[in-house]
Amino acid sequence: DGGITQSPKYLFRKEGQNVTLSCEQNLNHDAMYWYRQDPGQGLRLIYYSQIVNDFQKGDIAEGYSVSREKKESFPLTVTSAQKNPTAFYLCASSKTGGLSYEQYFGPGTRLTVT
């Protein structure tokens, strides 16, 4: 079955620690995205990647970093510089050829930093 997987589902960390969230897709999509979702707010774009070895900052990139070494994988690191890291993180992917805006989402990772 094709889809997007994120791990872990729940993650707990102490303040000051960096943490990496995993995102893998087997949909053969070129583009991948990371969003953050807070209660009462919509999805906010952190980073996106159109192709391997290339990525761009989204609207709230400060305190986050990404890499795109493989087409299938787009891990997100939440660094200690992120002031409010506790949130629900969603990864998505989409095609780039043809007129398609539909993004396919993973099940998300809920990060709690204390």
Next chain:
Amino acid sequence: EDKVVQSPLSLVVHEGDTVTLNCSYEVTNFRSLLWYKQEKKAPTFLFMLTSSGIEKKSGRLSSILDKKELFSILNITATQTGDSAIYLCAVAPPWTGTASKLTFGTGTRLQVTL
């Protein structure tokens, strides 16, 4: 700054009722508007609207776009408890053939009770 506003923020209805969810937008470059349903974790795609006045329909759900007044509505008729979810609206800029950078609204939380 692009802005997408959804209303109401939350809604409780009885099974069998008809509901209308609203999405208005202020964006510099508009191409399409998308609706997603988020039940627990991963948002799933419902509709993409590009042309004004043309209704998209899927079962009990339908949606229409008004590009002159800059809004869209999502209608759900004969609601069921399985319709309980957060409904997200997003707008997409003109297609560049690469990543689709969506701007999401805050979502409408719908609860359908027996």
